[in-house]
Amino acid sequence: MQFIKTLLPFVLAAGAIASPIAKRDASTVVSDLSSVTSDLNTVDTAINAFTGGLLQGVGLLLDFNNLKSAIDTATTAATAAGTLSTTDSxxxxxxxxxxxxxILTTITDIEAKASVAASAGYTSDILSALNTLRNHSSLLFDAIVAILDTTDAATVGTYQTEVYDALTTAIADF
Structure with a gap:
């Protein structure tokens, strides 16, 4: 038993060294962005149906969390992709x-439900979700801009500012 306890850290370390992080490519990034779109649509559907009910509120917060996870997955893929070719960019x-x-439609729809969220007691929860989404979407945009060619980076940078500003406005509404 002592032999296994002594050997285990070396086996784990060897496994970590032997399994490098897989390099991602443009198709992985695009696929992950598609997942973000799907989760955004789920949040948008939930926020449009939101009337303040407890189960709706819990479901909406879970949808926000799923969206955050999709954004984080896309950020990881973009970070691992490295500089893209012009075509992939x-x-x-x-x-x-x-x-x-x-993104912008979902933000607008969230803003439209500010009074419903307030009357149901979800203002702080949605405000927290919006802050998290603003921070994580900024990380995603930063990761994407870093792998694009100069022209595409400028284009995406403009959209990044638009999304950040829209989220900042929505946060102010809550």
């Missing part, structure tokens, strides 16, 4: 450009 930029209207 354009592909990822196209995916981001397609995602932004969904």
């Amino acid at each position: 354009t592909t990822v930029t196209t995916a981001v450009v397609a995602l932004v209207p969904t």
Whole structure:
């Protein structure tokens, strides 16, 4: 038994060294952005249906958490992708450009439910979720901008500012 306890740290360390982090590519980033879009649509559907009920509130907060996880997964993929070719850079930029209207619509719909959230006692929860989403979406945009060519990085940077500003406005509404 002592032999196993002594050997275990070395086996675990060898496994960590032998299994490098898999490099991601543009298709992984685009796929993960598609998951973000799906989770955004789920949040948007939930917020539009939100009337202040307890189960709706819990469900909405779970949807926010799932969205945060999807954003984090996409950030990890973008960070691991490294600098993209011009073609791949354009592909990822196209995916981001397609995602932004969904983000902005969802933010607008969340803002429209501020009074419902307040009357149901969910203001602080949604405010916390919005702050988390602003921070994590900024990390995602930063990771994506870092792997794009100069022209695409400028395009995505403009959308990053638009999303950040919209989230900041929504946060102020809560």
